[in-house]
Amino acid sequence: MAGFDKRVYSYEDAMAGIESGMTVIAGGFGLCGIPENLIDEIKRRGVRDLTVVSNNCGVDGFGLGVLLEDRQIKKILASYVGENALFERQMLDGEIEVVLTPQGTLAEKMRAGGAGIPAFYTATGYGTPVGEGKEVREFNGRPHILEEAITGDFAIVKGWKADRYGNVVYRHTAQNFNPVAATAGRITVVEVEEIVEPGELDPSQIHTPGIYVDRIIQGCFEKRIEKRTVRD
Amino acid sequence: MAGFDKRVYSYEDAMAGIESGMTVIAGGFGLCGIPENLIDEIKRRGVRDLTVVSNNCGVDGFGLGVLLEDRQIKKILASYVGENALFERQMLDGEIEVVLTPQGTLAEKMRAGGAGIPAFYTATGYGTPVGEGKEVREFNGRPHILEEAITGDFAIVKGWKADRYGNVVYRHTAQNFNPVAATAGRITVVEVEEIVEPGELDPSQIHTPGIYVDRIIQGCFEKRIEKRTVRD
Amino acid sequence: MALTREQMAQRVARELQDGFYVNLGIGIPTLVANYVPEGMDVMLQSENGLLGMGRFPTEEEVDPDMINAGKQTVTARSGAAIFSSAESFAMIRGGHVDLTVLGAFEVDQQGNIASWMVPGKLIKGMGGAMDLVAGADNIIVTMTHASKHGESKLLSECTLPLTGAGCIKRVLTDLAYLEIEDGAFILKERAPGVSVEEIAEKTAGRLIVPDEVPEMTFE
């Protein structure tokens, strides 16, 4: 069964093949469900001129924010950035190109990329700067804009549990962009908290079927909280 | 919590509001995971001129096949029909209009209908009779055709377990078209084998979130097998 | 007197109906959850993938894997569902959310809304706002009627880049509740003690004032 054993045992192996200039799709929302260690490995490797596709860009010193320190990101597609002083400076200085993309459109572009749908129409963004230069067409009496799919050279994903076949489940809202990101990578790498034996995951309850996954690695996670909010 | 208690206690209530001329989207693949009793209720009501959207059309005397007996279906969108003598006769006699639709395109049209995507491009069907009359556009050097979303006045769905909020899980491959059908009905009715208490279903493991569901009914199912195949 | 933030939330809460799925934006919209009428149940959708958002957690319950769209730690209520961002926005874009409440910088008489970008200022992004306004039939915008400098936010035409075009039908400000119809704001209710004249003066867009403009009441 070597053919379906997707486990790797070092982060170096997990990100083998990543090169400067590549497009990396990352799961996560804010700091929740982000592939912390895969990001750190990208930093360690020092690859540059990356195009990053991710809902957010981490914070100073954590998450995708660490890739800003050595200016590894050339361009980012995101819906919300700038929780992050370094990011703001690089954006204002024109060192990083930012393509702001509505959150739902971003998710759908990843889903479309994975699903072999090259483009779709959506009402989201019509009449706004997002719609500028895009084809407009009316459906059901309402204008829509054409949005194209996204795929990446790599997708980096944070799961909860996986089996060696690459079947993955996510925990709570750490799911977010991870399942769609996982479908859209030419090489999809998933880091998880626990690798379980095949058969332990209920086949009907798998969020990401193994067919989308190329490499699985078990890691340890800090899981930093961005806005700790409690009730009395 | 009356507002989210979607249970109904008779099939008459479950299909209340269905009228002749409406579009009905049905889950199921072959005879697997079909909303048997909801179909029977449509038969009982005698509504006519229905447009049915379903991967298949049942068999003689079971599943959607029963709606053929009194000529209740005017038009059907399906990927594979005619396991069914009555269907063949009505098709050949021109009594029923059949729009053959590739299986994946059919699923994606339902998903798009539920997801507010009015249309999408796909390579499926390009250069075939399915592509005739449809817009062709090249993406990534390959021609694609434009396909439009489907929504229905009703979606009829067969689940395994649900809570009263309408959160549904499916069992094994009885899932098939059901989750996408569930998203695409103006009124979505789900019949299940068991209604459980809220909280019994793991929130991260719900196939159809309750927001898509209007009515839930617990029923008994024959679950007829179309091709019983066993090994020795 | 102008409504307080709490009163604004209270007024919006009157638009809730039992069984509504509701998406509440950051700020005043979030407060609406505190004023759900007794005996009524609504389900909160958070666009990062949570239907059935519960209260904030206790210290013991805090879980970094359970946050809302504002990135705050939250809990899930019984009967909640959690799903991917693609599924979450399928719900939103597909019009399955019954009511969306969000803030704005400007709204105009065509129902356009500007809420995400002030040119020259740092742009952080639209997040899910463009999807929400494009997907919902039923949106209530909450904002102050005028800026701190007294400039109206209810305009004949938005001056800032739009979040969505022609999608807003209802606006609650600190001075009034208005509906947008046929290219005009229709003054439906006024804040207690606020005169129609004051509202008219602070509304730059076309304003239609019916014969009766009831005053809001709060307990």
Added chain:
Amino acid sequence: MALTREQMAQRVARELQDGFYVNLGIGIPTLVANYVPEGMDVMLQSENGLLGMGRFPTEEEVDPDMINAGKQTVTARSGAAIFSSAESFAMIRGGHVDLTVLGAFEVDQQGNIASWMVPGKLIKGMGGAMDLVAGADNIIVTMTHASKHGESKLLSECTLPLTGAGCIKRVLTDLAYLEIEDGAFILKERAPGVSVEEIAEKTAGRLIVPDEVPEMTFE
């Protein structure tokens, strides 16, 4: 001699690689599963929503909720995943399946395939075939080289309505294994005891015959 159905399946199975996700159509393609080489593992995808299709069930295991795309009762192997039709075709359309094997009525030298419709005959539908041929990079068509009446099925141009355009690169018939390149069939292998002349005679499309055309061997 022409290959038997079993030999055709055996020959196709040589195209399998360890770790391949494979979709097998009805008929001869289904038989391929019986010839997976020792020590190699492949995962069968069934387009009704099952990745990791197992053996047929015993009488006791038969479950009406567990079928394959041919509507046969099946089992799921350990490590299987089950999902919706939309997800299943996302996999297929998105090119995630490594190998697709399916039957056909005709294939032509442009890589067009006709497999679902004979005008004048009853049309039952294309099922998932159009999605499969449009989605896979790697398709092997299995069919007899000629019809019962001796008419070639490898044509310069398909006569029947297409299932997909320009998507077939490999064909295994009962007489030969061929690849399609630049508008021609390239004869790669011939069935044991079948001459190049016979294949040429039964191939209506443009055929390129290399100097060496090895004979297939079977144990």
